Amino acid sequence: MDLTMRGVTKSFGANNALRGVDFRLSGGEICALLGENGAGKSTLMNILGGVVPRDSGDVLIDGKPVSFAGPKYSLAAGIAFIHQELNLINDLTVYENLFLGREPRTRSGAIDIPRMRSEGRRMLEGMGVDLDVNAMTRGLDASYKQIVEIARAMMAAASIIIMDEPTSSLTDPEIERVFAMMRALRGQGVGIVFISHKLREVARIADRYAVLRDGEMVAEGNVADVTASDLARFMVGRDVRADALSQRLRSPRSVLRAERLTGNGFRDVSFDVHAGEILGFTGLLGDGRSELFLSIFGAGGPYTGSVYLDGKPFHPRGATRAADNGLAYLPRNRKENGIIPDMDALENGSIVVWPKISRFGFIDRRRQGDMFAGQVRALRIKLAKPTDMITSLSGGNQQKVVLAKWLSSNPRVLILDNPTQGVDVGAKEEIYDIILGLARQGVAIALLSSEAQEIIRVCDRALVMYHGAVAGEAWGETMRERAIMRLATGAGV
């Protein structure tokens, strides 16, 4: 298999998303497609996959021009696509999603359900995932949905696999297994396009790289010839900081305190977040950290145990009450939980601050606009105008809009679940600066993250969870990736 894209252009209105892009991929190689949020990565791959039509340019597979009228046709031609947005049908079971569009048949022509079940089960076992193939997809956490998407693409017997940020909500051991499967497919001659903002991953898995900046291909080469900071520089156009961040002072005053919380997905969890402290929570898939904080915020399931805010019992009924009390909560997987797709970027970015910017029931449009403009600058959100629909922004820029909204809500307690998921390396550093700045102003921050590196760089202290319980605490000398991994896998310290 040999893929060549030549002179590909695509505009959305006045926005030139791709300006004459060349891209090639051979069978048996993994090519990383890199670039800042909004650089055009997904658009280029959507054109290859027949999801959006191109304005001009050629796509050739084994020298033959191709053009797919829809994803169905590209799949039939041997191109499997793992989309940045999860793309499963919620009302189907896991095994039905795994075989969607290519269901195996029995000799009599009926759909071979036992075979779907057993092959699906084998695939998931091979990925080391404890997931029932008969489960309904709707009820799955987004990380599991991501696993199902990956499994589906890997089972499709494709000659090209496009992976658009497949690992954004997975943790290291799961990513490791995905990588092992990618290497096996590469060995069988499959060509893989791998899109990721995690440059350390890219350095480990990819053979070649191609970097887009503002719709143009600006750098290409062999991964072995460059460092991760070289790649960051190609993407952003300047050096990106990688050194340690300053340590903060934590005040003795406890702001958010949890005592022996037990609920669906977590048990016997106690902790204390002080003013000015950034307390990390990490663990593997199924560790329960998100369920825990959803419950505390009043948006999850019921629990037993006590929560105190500034020393007073705190049991909000519903998320609005929690927000009134100065709690801000950035949910993970903003695609599913954070954005309001029918609204524009400005509305999505300022909805929680409405009480602050409205007078006599009317929204002060000028203040709203000024605040949003400030956020756009600070987080380098790429959009043409604030009234662009949120869904027309690139994946990472949508994430930034939702993050901006919570950062600007002036909270006393800030709960951030995977705050830099899908965000490019440059903007990540800006986000860390904002989080540290809020801590310096005395905000108590709980940072939930699947990336051990992020926890180590930003947090003073971290609780590592395993199957819903706190497996141990890391701070100072124990804030090391190996120590965190040992706790996260239940191996003890």
Ligand SMILES: Nc1ncnc2c1ncn2[C@@H]1O[C@H](COP(=O)(O)OP(=O)(O)OP(=O)(O)O)[C@@H](O)[C@H]1O
């Ligand atoms: N359906 C659409 N309508 C309007 N503009 C769009 C649409 N899809 C993409 N764009 C614009 O095209 C540009 C490239 O977006 P794209 O999604 O390809 O970026 P990306 O490199 O994948 O970024 P990210 O890392 O954030 O996913 C952005 O400016 C985006 O706003």
Ligand SMILES: [Mg+2]
């Ligand atoms: Mg994208």
